[in-house]
Amino acid sequence: MGKILAGVILVTALVAGAAMYYLQVYYFYEEVAATGTDDVQLTSLVSGKAEPVLYDGFTAIDADSSPIRYRACFTTTMSNAMLSETYEIYETAEPLTAPGWFECYDAQAIGLALEEGRALAYLGQRDVSYGVDRVVAITDDGRGFVWHQINRCGAVVFDGQRAPDDCPEPPKGY
Incomplete structure (x- = not known):
């Protein structure tokens, strides 16, 4: 028995x-259907608003089960020299891993490119959902990668603490 x-x-x-x-x-x-016009956006230094940039070959995945599961890949002809003069740099970028079957996105390679200066990270959009920013990294050869990352305010609130005074008020339930 x-x-x-x-x-x-x-x-x-x-x-x-x-x-x-x-x-x-x-x-x-699930695969994200590309609109062809505003799938890749960066936050302008002047207006503070997310603006579409030129891109091609966009492919993305997302899941409703978590706000940080979004991953995307694309290419662009825009140089980092021009982009860094126009759009907000994201200093604390830490690429999150993607499922192995989403082959265009390799978090370790992206992280290494950021560390070595072969890529720059930009703020795509602040607070795509509360406490989560969309981060866009672009390599010197024009390959681009997008992921969602918990920001400073989200890290504090998701840890069960009160939001710092300079953070937006969290929605009810946090």
């Missing part, structure tokens, strides 16, 4: 593990 019970527990654990893996890596993600 003990061997049967152990076998049932083992099979149940394997099925549950496989289901959790599938749900985390595949199930919740």
